[in-house]
Amino acid sequence: MTTVAFKTLDQLQPAGKKVLLRADLNVPVKGGQITDATRLLRLLPTIQELAQKGARVIVVSHFDRPKGQRVPEMSLAPIADALGDALGRPVTFADDCIGPVAQKAVDAMQDGDVVVLENTRFHPGEEANDPELAKSLASLADFYVNDAFSAAHRAHASTEGVARHLPSFAGRLMETELNALNIALENPERPVGAIIGGAKISTKLDLIGNLLEKVQVLIIGGAMANTFLAAQGVKVGRSLQEGEMHDTARAILAKAREKGCEVVLPVDAVTATEFKANVPTQVVAIDAIPDDAMILDVGPQTVRNLCAKIATLKTLVWNGPLGAFEIPPFDAGTNAVAQEVGRLTQEGRLKSIAGGGDTVSALRHAGVTKEISYISTAGGAFLEWLEGKTLPGIMALESVFERALPI
Numbered sequence: 001m002t003t004v005a006f007k008t009l010d011q012l013q014p015a016g017k018k019v020l021l022r023a024d025l026n027v028p029v030k031g032g033q034i035t036d037a038t039r040l041l042r043l044l045p046t047i048q049e050l051a052q053k054g055a056r057v058i059v060v061s062h063f064d065r066p067k068g069q070r071v072p073e074m075s076l077a078p079i080a081d082a083l084g085d086a087l088g089r090p091v092t093f094a095d096d097c098i099g100p101v102a103q104k105a106v107d108a109m110q111d112g113d114v115v116v117l118e119n120t121r122f123h124p125g126e127e128a129n130d131p132e133l134a135k136s137l138a139s140l141a142d143f144y145v146n147d148a149f150s151a152a153h154r155a156h157a158s159t160e161g162v163a164r165h166l167p168s169f170a171g172r173l174m175e176t177e178l179n180a181l182n183i184a185l186e187n188p189e190r191p192v193g194a195i196i197g198g199a200k201i202s203t204k205l206d207l208i209g210n211l212l213e214k215v216q217v218l219i220i221g222g223a224m225a226n227t228f229l230a231a232q233g234v235k236v237g238r239s240l241q242e243g244e245m246h247d248t249a250r251a252i253l254a255k256a257r258e259k260g261c262e263v264v265l266p267v268d269a270v271t272a273t274e275f276k277a278n279v280p281t282q283v284v285a286i287d288a289i290p291d292d293a294m295i296l297d298v299g300p301q302t303v304r305n306l307c308a309k310i311a312t313l314k315t316l317v318w319n320g321p322l323g324a325f326e327i328p329p330f331d332a333g334t335n336a337v338a339q340e341v342g343r344l345t346q347e348g349r350l351k352s353i354a355g356g357g358d359t360v361s362a363l364r365h366a367g368v369t370k371e372i373s374y375i376s377t378a379g380g381a382f383l384e385w386l387e388g389k390t391l392p393g394i395m396a397l398e399s400v401f402e403r404a405l406p407i
């Protein structure tokens with residue numbers, strides 16, 4: 001994406017002012033429990049800084065996909081409680097993000113207070129980026145701080161529209177994410193490599209196309225690798241692969257050659273005839289996959305190759321697991337490579353940047369999240385950024401000063 005100049009909290013004097021903080025409180029919840037509080041925890045520095053500087057912090061966020069309806073199970077009320085616990089300071093909650101309910105809550109605030117407003121997606125205007133909703137949100141505050149990098153790929157009222165009406169700033173988490181992405185692909189130490197895994201080429205075409213221009217080494221794993229192998233005449237048995245993508249896969253490989261980007265594919269595989277925990281498995285060379293078998297992980301020789309290749313890199317971007325890591329023993333390849341990435345990073349030999357939903361769970365499963373240089377809180381936004389797309393939430397932070405309209 002284009003480089004964006006944005007203001008940070010360093011340029012904001014928020015004492016006594018009302019700050020509308022766009023957070024991403026869209027944390028995973030199962031049975032009423034937050035299963036991963038990372039997004040809440042990563043947001044704390046921004047809230048703490050604003051509150052300590054005497055701002056009145058008005059937090060807005062979406063949660064899940066209620067599609068413009070009030071869906072009680074998608075209320076932010078329990079998340080606001082969890083945020084208060086994490087912050088160690090009281091957080092009040094208002095039952096609507098605009099209108100008299102929101103205004104009353106804001107009017108009652110003192111300097112340093114934090115209020116969370118109800119799910120912005122309860123209003124259809126949020127996803128429609130309705131200017132009226134954006135104006136109503138903006139009318140609550142003096143400044144806008146966007147700390148929701150993980151929602152920056154959405155041009156919604158609370159991520160994009162509102163920035164047209166208020167002086168706008170990146171929060172600390174947004175700033176950290178943008179700096180990490182800059183280190184990864186815009187101004188990286190070379191050689192740069194990328195690990196791209198996951199099931200389908202068809203969903204990652206733009207991403208691969210952009211990476212070919214930017215990285216010297218492209219490691220392909222997951223079921224996506226099967227498509228590349230099959231496109232080159234390798235028999236992959238009953239493995240998941242996309243037959244209709246063979247031409248595309250060959251074109252990608254040709255483009256990589258032309259750009260001088262080395263594509264690294266598996267040379268062996270762990271196979272099974274069923275995708276179940278602890279089924280009998282076989283390690284086979286990639287040109288000897290049995291007809292009735294499925295490739296479910298990279299094999300040990302591939303792991304050695306990848307570790308050796310990664311040791312030659314200075315920067316690594318990781319999106320997507322190498323195998324079907326959710327079910328053991330098909331996590332072994334991803335675990336081993338993740339541990340090596342963690343080790344090289346800790347030794348100061350590699351900068352490692354990872355993101356995307358599955359990737360983060362795979363790295364957590366491998367026990368290396370603390371060893372990686374940077375793990376993004378973003379799923380879709382991280383992918384769109386890797387695709388070289390312009391993220392509307394970030395563009396809005398840049399252009400607001402020319403476009404600012406009176407409210």
Ligand code: 3PG
Binds near residue numbers: 065151154
């Ligand atoms: C995410 O979880 O990726 C962000 O919160 C965006 O959510 P969305 O995909 O529902 O827009």
Ligand code: MG
Binds near residue numbers: 379380
């Ligand atoms: Mg999502």
